[in-house]
Amino acid sequence: MLKSMKASVATVAVTAGLATSAMADDLSGTLRIISDMSNPAPRAVMEGLAADFDAMHPGLTVELEVVDREAWKSQIRNALTANPPDVINWYAANRMAPYVKAGLFEDISDMYAGGDLPGLDSVKGAMTLDGKQWGVPYTYYQWGIYYREDIFNELGLTEPTTFEEEIANCQKIVDSGRKCYTIGSKFLWTAGGWFDYLNMRTNGFDFHMKLATGEASWTSDEVRATFANWRKLIDMGAFIDDHQTYSWQEALPFFVNGEATAYLMGNFVVPHLREAGLTDAQIDFYQFPKIADVPMGEDAPTDTFHIASGAQNKEAARAFLQFVTSPEVQTAINGPDALGQLPVNASSSVADDEFLTQGFDMLSNNATGGIAQFFDRDFPAEMASIGMEGLQEFMVFPDNLDDILNRLEDARTRIYK
Amino acid sequence: MTTAHSDLSWVRRNRMTLTPLLFLLPGVLFFMVYVIIPIGQSFNISLYEWDGLGEATYVGLENYRELTGDRAFEISLWNNVKWLALYLLAIPAGLLIALFLNQTITGIRLYKSLFFFPFVLSQVVVGLVFSWFYLPNVGLFDIITGWFGIDVRGGILGNPNTATYGIIAAGLWPQTAYCMILYLTGLNAVDPEQIEAGRLDGAKGWRMLWHVILPQLKPATFIAFVVTIIGALRSFDLISIMTNGGPFGSTRVLSFYMFEKALSEYGFRMGYGSAIAVVLFLIMLVFIGYFLWSMYQDEKAARR
Numbered sequence: 001m002l003k004s005m006k007a008s009v010a011t012v013a014v015t016a017g018l019a020t021s022a023m024a025d026d027l028s029g030t031l032r033i034i035s036d037m038s039n040p041a042p043r044a045v046m047e048g049l050a051a052d053f054d055a056m057h058p059g060l061t062v063e064l065e066v067v068d069r070e071a072w073k074s075q076i077r078n079a080l081t082a083n084p085p086d087v088i089n090w091y092a093a094n095r096m097a098p099y100v101k102a103g104l105f106e107d108i109s110d111m112y113a114g115g116d117l118p119g120l121d122s123v124k125g126a127m128t129l130d131g132k133q134w135g136v137p138y139t140y141y142q143w144g145i146y147y148r149e150d151i152f153n154e155l156g157l158t159e160p161t162t163f164e165e166e167i168a169n170c171q172k173i174v175d176s177g178r179k180c181y182t183i184g185s186k187f188l189w190t191a192g193g194w195f196d197y198l199n200m201r202t203n204g205f206d207f208h209m210k211l212a213t214g215e216a217s218w219t220s221d222e223v224r225a226t227f228a229n230w231r232k233l234i235d236m237g238a239f240i241d242d243h244q245t246y247s248w249q250e251a252l253p254f255f256v257n258g259e260a261t262a263y264l265m266g267n268f269v270v271p272h273l274r275e276a277g278l279t280d281a282q283i284d285f286y287q288f289p290k291i292a293d294v295p296m297g298e299d300a301p302t303d304t305f306h307i308a309s310g311a312q313n314k315e316a317a318r319a320f321l322q323f324v325t326s327p328e329v330q331t332a333i334n335g336p337d338a339l340g341q342l343p344v345n346a347s348s349s350v351a352d353d354e355f356l357t358q359g360f361d362m363l364s365n366n367a368t369g370g371i372a373q374f375f376d377r378d379f380p381a382e383m384a385s386i387g388m389e390g391l392q393e394f395m396v397f398p399d400n401l402d403d404i405l406n407r408l409e410d411a412r413t414r415i416y417k
Numbered sequence: 418m419t420t421a422h423s424d425l426s427w428v429r430r431n432r433m434t435l436t437p438l439l440f441l442l443p444g445v446l447f448f449m450v451y452v453i454i455p456i457g458q459s460f461n462i463s464l465y466e467w468d469g470l471g472e473a474t475y476v477g478l479e480n481y482r483e484l485t486g487d488r489a490f491e492i493s494l495w496n497n498v499k500w501l502a503l504y505l506l507a508i509p510a511g512l513l514i515a516l517f518l519n520q521t522i523t524g525i526r527l528y529k530s531l532f533f534f535p536f537v538l539s540q541v542v543v544g545l546v547f548s549w550f551y552l553p554n555v556g557l558f559d560i561i562t563g564w565f566g567i568d569v570r571g572g573i574l575g576n577p578n579t580a581t582y583g584i585i586a587a588g589l590w591p592q593t594a595y596c597m598i599l600y601l602t603g604l605n606a607v608d609p610e611q612i613e614a615g616r617l618d619g620a621k622g623w624r625m626l627w628h629v630i631l632p633q634l635k636p637a638t639f640i641a642f643v644v645t646i647i648g649a650l651r652s653f654d655l656i657s658i659m660t661n662g663g664p665f666g667s668t669r670v671l672s673f674y675m676f677e678k679a680l681s682e683y684g685f686r687m688g689y690g691s692a693i694a695v696v697l698f699l700i701m702l703v704f705i706g707y708f709l710w711s712m713y714q715d716e717k718a719a720r721r
Binding site: 077081382384393396407 | 468469470488553554571572574661664666677680682683684685686
């Protein structure tokens with residue numbers, strides 16, 4: 001399967017190459033890429049990209065090094081400071097901040113301004129810090145509620161659009177002896193997803209971003225309202241028990257066995273559900289329902305490519321960024337047999353997949369509030385870590401709320417100076 | 418006399434001093450580069466606010482002042498104390514098993530190796546096995562406590578009141594085996610004549626153990642104490658595997674907290690991490706000081 005995919009990427013690359021060959025054939029030297037796409041499917045995609053780009057430019061040698069995705073989160077610092085490569089992988093939004101501030105990412109605003117990156121206008125915002133753009137996205141995916149369609153049918157439930165309907169549904173699910181949501185909060189970030197959605201729905205996207213940037217207070221009435229809504233779900237027994245001992249993967253069996261009927265997750269959960277034996281007739285997706293009358297904000301984490309400011313071959317690096325974001329390459333690498341996610345270029349086509357088309361439709365037409373990255377990418381790293389710990393504690397001991405919020409407020413006044 | 422000496426070169430005259438110094442040099446050099454100098458650097462970095470990338474700004478003792486009001490630090494410190502105190506249980510437990518296994522019956526080697534087995538396992542494996550053992554609802558531990566009507570909310574590792582004890586128990590399993598081996602070798606060296614003499618004087622049971630055997634096991638006890646203290650202070654891997662510091666930070670120890678603050682995905686506060694490292698170092702220094710003093714006393718006694 002991977003072979004056929006590589007081949008398809010290659011054919012696309014040739015056509016893309018023809019289109020851009022006029023400006024690109026004078027590239028020479030070596031292009032060094034360090035990628036964190038270490039899982040099997042992404043790795044094949046990245047290797048295909050490197051090989052195609054190498055083949056397109058006879059005078060250029062592409063050197064690709066793939067490092068473990070988790071390890072890269074701390075290795076990137078060393079990689080960028082000592083002998084920096086030309087192109088690297090990272091994440092959008094606030095996660096770029098430490099490297100932008102330290103001057104380790106190359107400012108590529110001129111590429112956006114000069115029309116070198118057509119079709120990326122809608123994602124430009126996620127790449128902008130201090131009014132400049134620091135990289136290009138290559139894939140993103142929606143978050144939302146994945147649910148057991150068969151159990152919903154059995155209980156006569158329909159996809160809710162308001163929080164009242166959500167709670168009414170959940171009550172019926174709980175009455176049938178099941179839990180409404182599975183979650184594994186051992187590694188904390190899953191609780192961040194719940195907070196993102198509850199806060200964006202209760203107070204709106206703009207308030208959520210104010211909280212992320214430290215302008216809003218954790219002890220404000222708005223935040224308390226968010227937690228009050230969350231508490232409604234906790235008190236009715238909506239979440240599985242003992243979730244603090246499970247990773248997100250360990251929480252999957254509850255969904256697969258039908259002990260819990262829904263999972264607030266990113267689209268990367270779908271292959272796991274299919275592998276576990278659920279058919280597409282048993283699973284479906286809906287947007288997190290409306291709570292207050294505010295425009296809907298959505299989480300759609302974006303993965304990115306950047307040029308190191310200390311890169312040796314910036315010309316080739318820029319050409320590579322153009323290549324990766326071109327409509328054809330975007331369609332190919334986000335296809336169902338490749339990354340299986342959403343393409344970032346507006347001229348690309350979305351794979352014919354029930355979940356991707358729903359997600360794409362949701363993000364294009366019903367995310368009028370704005371698109372957030374994710375709790376641990378929008379909030380500064382230290383605030384995210386302390387915050388997610390508090391969120392997990394709240395889910396287990398909701399009575400500790402005051403204590404938790406005071407702690408987070410203390411952290412806020414210290415972290416955002 | 419003086420003329421005879423002046424014939425010899427300076428090197429030859431001083432070789433009794435020079436030779437040991439030369440032999441010491443490589444060791445001292447590496448010890449400086451990898452131990453002493455980094456300790457000094459930690460002290461130095463702890464006075465700065467630094468993210469590891471940009472400029473470091475001097476903040477004096479600000480990091481330490483922040484530590485005093487940091488609840489996560491306080492919890493970590495207390496957990497370190499719990500680890501140090503409870504981990505020492507490995508010593509009497511190891512002694513007990515060693516005494517039990519110190520007999521000659523057929524197949525005793527097999528039993529000995531079975532008891533020694535957990536020490537051979539990697540800490541990661543021990544952590545994984547125990548986290549499965551502790552799983553709520555399906556774990557063996559939960560099933561057994563269920564028979565007695567005890568239900569730990571969230572499972573052992575999911576409950577902030579029990580999680581640290583659960584991890585310490587997992588750590589005691591291999592540590593007891595380690596102490597057992599130390600005592601088994603120690604028991605081999607026990608002088609049979611002294612036992613014989615004790616027996617003639619009517620010593621049995623507890624009195625024999627306390628007054629005749631244990632004094633002879635003193636070197637083994639000392640080593641067991643040293644390795645157990647060291648083991649308790651480097652409990653990092655078990656915590657990382659079993660709870661990752663959670664639930665909500667209740668199982669962190671200082672070394673884990675330092676890692677989180679300085680080197681993990683959400684960390685990179687090098688100054689603050691170093692301040693934690695310095696506190697951990699000062700705690701270790703108490704034990705290191707005691708070990709060195711005690712070894713020095715032994716050497717002095719041996720030289721006499």
